[in-house]
Amino acid sequence: xxxxxxxxxxxxxxxxxxxxxxxxxxxxxxxxxxxxxxxxxxxxxxxxxxxxxxxxxxxxxxxxxxxxxxxxxxxxxxxxxxxxxxxxxxxxxxxxxxxxxxxxxxxxxxxxxxxxxxxxxxxxxxxxxxxxxxxxxxxxxxxxxxxxxxxxxxxxxxxxxxxxxxxxxxxxxxxxxxxxxxxxxxxxxxxxxxxxxxxxxxxxxxxxxxxxxxxxxxxxxxxxxxxxxxxxxxxxxxxxxxxxxxxxxxxxxxxxxxxxxxxxxxxxxxxxxxxxx
Numbered sequence: 260x261x262x263x264x265x266x267x268x269x270x271x272x273x274x275x276x277x278x279x280x281x282x283x284x285x286x287x288x289x290x291x292x293x294x295x296x297x298x299x300x301x302x303x304x305x306x307x308x309x310x311x312x313x314x315x316x317x318x319x320x321x322x323x324x325x326x327x328x329x330x331x332x333x334x335x336x337x338x339x340x341x342x343x344x345x346x347x348x349x350x351x352x353x354x355x356x357x358x359x360x361x362x363x364x365x366x367x368x369x370x371x372x373x374x375x376x377x378x379x380x381x382x383x384x385x386x387x388x389x390x391x392x393x394x395x396x397x398x399x400x401x402x403x404x405x406x407x408x409x410x411x412x413x414x415x416x417x418x419x420x421x422x423x424x425x426x427x428x429x430x431x432x433x434x435x436x437x438x439x440x441x442x443x444x445x446x447x448x449x450x451x452x453x454x455x456x457x458x459x460x461x462x463x464x465x466x467x468x469x470x471x472x473x474x475x476x477x478x479x480x481x482x483x484x485x486x487x488x489x490x491x492x493x494x495x496x497x498x499x500x501x502x503x504x505x506x507x508x509x510x511x512x513x514x515x516x517x518x519x520x521x522x523x524x525x526x527x528x529x530x531x532x533x534x535x536x
Contacts, residue, residue, distance in 0.1 A: 265323055266330025267348075273518045274403070274473065275343040275379055279334060281365065282348025283323065283355040285316040290350035293383050294419040295407070296449055297477040300349055310356045320357040324364045335372035343401075344369060346380045353386040353396070362395040377401065381441075385423050387431035397437075403473070404432060407443045409454030416449040429463050436468040444474055444496060447489040455499060461506055472509070474500055475518035493519045 265282055272278040284290040289300050290308050313319065334341060344365070346352045355361065369376065377400035384404045386392045396402050406428065408414035414425040432440070445451050454460070476491050496517045504511050511517070 262326045262329045262333070265326035266334075269339060269341050272343070272345070273475070274516075275345060275401075277340050277342045278345045278347075278379075279330075279339070279341045279343070279376075280348055281327065281344065281346045281352075283318075283346065283352045283358070283361065284348055284350035285313070285318045286349055287316055288312055288318075288350075290354050291383070292351060292354065292385055292421045292423050294421065295443075296417060296419065296447075297443065297445060308354055308356070313356060320360050323357075323361055327361070327365055328368050331368050331372040341373060341376050343379045344373065344376050345378070346399075351383050351385070352380065353382050353389075353392050359391050359395040362398060366398060379403065381405070383418070384428045384431055385420075387435060388427070393435070402438045403441045404435075404438050404469075405441050405443070406432060407445070408451050409457040409460035413451040413454035417443075417445055417451045432467050432469075433463060438469050439471045439473065440467065440469040441473045441475065444476060444491045444499065446477075446491040450491070452491065452495055452499065456502065464503075465507060471513075472503065472507075472515045473518060474503075474515065476520060490520075493517075493521075 264286065267280045267282060269277040269279045288308075290312075291298075291300075331344075346365075352358065365378070369378065379401040380396055380399050381403045382396070382405065384406060387396075387404070407417050408425065411425040414420065414428075432438075442455070443451075444455075474496050476493075476496065496519050500511050500515050500517050503509065503515055507514075509515050
């Protein structure tokens, strides 16, 4: 197994600087219970995944651990500029059947080879009700939880979930503290902007105990679904940030962060560096 398929980068992240990625999904199997319209990876293979799915492609915990050790040791030896070690990649990382075991190993090896580098995770928030996964996530230094819609309709049009209810995600986020909330604001045929002004959504948002809120545009084109490639304007992001600032009594720039790029990035960038936001 190629180490670079598991430990990749570093790649430039708008939130984390030079991010060394950890990918827990084989390229042949997009492991995700979302099929987001803006995702470059495409449609998931299916909604539920078993250990056999990963073993088929030799994506076993033993192979993943060896790749992590080799990758971190190599980057430490070469003194690669790294700001964060980030679990993201080709799907939803918490759906990996041995997620907790891999977190244990990653933190042990990080201590050996890159002890001053913090860890982070990007997740779609669907597994946060599972105790073991939640405990592993909270061992990391930073965690970014996705919430791309203000109501069920926008959720189904934007994230196209497989066997996941919008209300479950809301309840997951309401039950936790000390996390950073990420909202992708979409445009094109299925914009989600207006849904964030929903009064019920706002009531729930006020109760969520996140430390920071990121509002960001989609800056990587999805060539397989051009209808999502129309960028949202910076003005809309600023309007939404101002609305949230007033309603939540939070400061723009510190508590609410806008991430916006004037143009779409090159559609030919490699698929593995996926956590570019």
